[in-house]
Amino acid sequence: MSKQYEAVIGLEVHVELATKTKIFCGCSTEFGGAPNTHTCPVCTGMPGSLPVLNKQVVEYAAAVGLATNCEITQNCKFDRKNYFYPDNPQNYQISQLYLPICRNGKVEIEVEGQKKDVRIHEIHMEEDAGKLVHDPWTGDSLVDFNRSGVPLIEIVSEPDMRSAEEVIAYLEKLRLIIQYLGASDCKLQEGSMRADVNLSVREAGADKFGTRTEMKNLNSFKAISRAIEGEMNRQIDLIEAGEQVVQETRRWDDTKGASYAMRSKEDAQDYRYFPDPDLVPVEISDEWIAKIKEAQPEFRDEKKVRYKEEYDLPDYDIDIITGSKHLADLFEATIALGTEPKEVSNWLMGETMRLVNESNMDIDDVSFTPEHLAKLIEMIAKSEINRKVGKEVFEKIFKEDVDPAAYVEEYGLKSMNDEGALRKTIEEIVENNPKSVEDYKAGKKKAIGFLVGQTMKATQGKADPGIVNKILNEILAQI
């Protein structure tokens, strides 16, 4: 390749909002119900049914807009986007085209120490479609309308990104802002956050855009990175071969590592938008905006600064803990019980992350209570249990959220801090292992390790290794 190319990338990100009910009816949004159990005449598009807007959807959408520096459209409304597909029972999707709720925002991203703004063109509210499942046996498709009418916001960026790294940084930024707001859990794998990538390439430094394609079906950060690399190379190859890039929608197949043009017939797009006459305009007053602003939480960037100042944690720890709203909440709730911040951080960074990785789970699904972690830390600090036993108990807390005090009591894991009893046990071990004592006396200082090990075994690991060492040294000195 003789010329240098750069990618120009814009994103359309759909986020499923964490409301209890759908956007226009009182059906539950809960995941995993049997097909079509969360349906009513409104979300299945029955004639004569009347949609009524869920207030919480407006509040979440405006909150995301304010957190991404958008202007709020104080007089906004809904439009119908017309298309025919079996997942869309009304033959139109209620969305916003002319007056979306948020416009002209931006978020700051950082890639390899370089900061830059990614501008947000708009954020609009809309409803999700139903789910189609293909039955390979009969060749038919099955339609489940449980997702139909689940509220979404679509965040449309300007074409401000130039690499896969920038795209990932932007998505991470959005994900954390939205998670901190509690507006969505933003899980790509489960589809509560979905990104479509608009990408074109041009010679580096050129100011005209090339022809772009839109890539769909990207459900992990890895898939997004791979799809961007793949599409960049495909377009560059076309240009180098003197061919044209066709503006089209392409579907990424992550297992094959390639994308395919969706058939143009399916892709025929002429949505004939018009204002939805069933829904009245939404007016968002200054007072309402002020109220939403006031309810905004402390975001990650602010937390990072405060954790450094207040708790003096290492940057690495701060990055990991604030990288999940759930983990940050757990950290703060445990500290609020009077526990030493560095100690809490150590348990979260060490054992918690180890167990999360081991069981291949999502950090947001960690479910133990802060009270139990605080209690465990206290028990170790008071030498009621030693650190090794503490790790065992923590595993139980992590997996079953056991009360550490009750668990230690039930399984008799309390430290043997009774020096008298411990001394007696050690004396017996010394007596039964004359060879080790001899070795030790002969200068093989390592032999003491074996005796410590025997003591820990005899006490089922409950003795404090420091105290065992001390007593053993005393006894051996006397022989």
Added chain:
Amino acid sequence: MANHIDDATIEYVGILAKLELSGEEKEQAKRDMESMLDYVDKLNELDTSQAEPMSHVFPIHNVFREDVVKNGDGSKECLANAPEEQDHSFVVPKTIV
């Protein structure tokens, strides 16, 4: 008629509407659409540059629902409309997403 709908346009509209029309139906649809467009042209003769676009016939706004689950299992009523049903779902001809 002032407006003319050509074969390519009627074909395209047919694809959008997922309709298969016979030759005769196509000709009829062309004539209907041409007269509709003529009618809209007539409306366009009015000067509306000073009028606010109307978004709703009633002068009301902010009609909301609270975020509270009100509906139970609606699958029985919903699936009563299914011409064919399997696994609690509507059966439709094969679609490729």
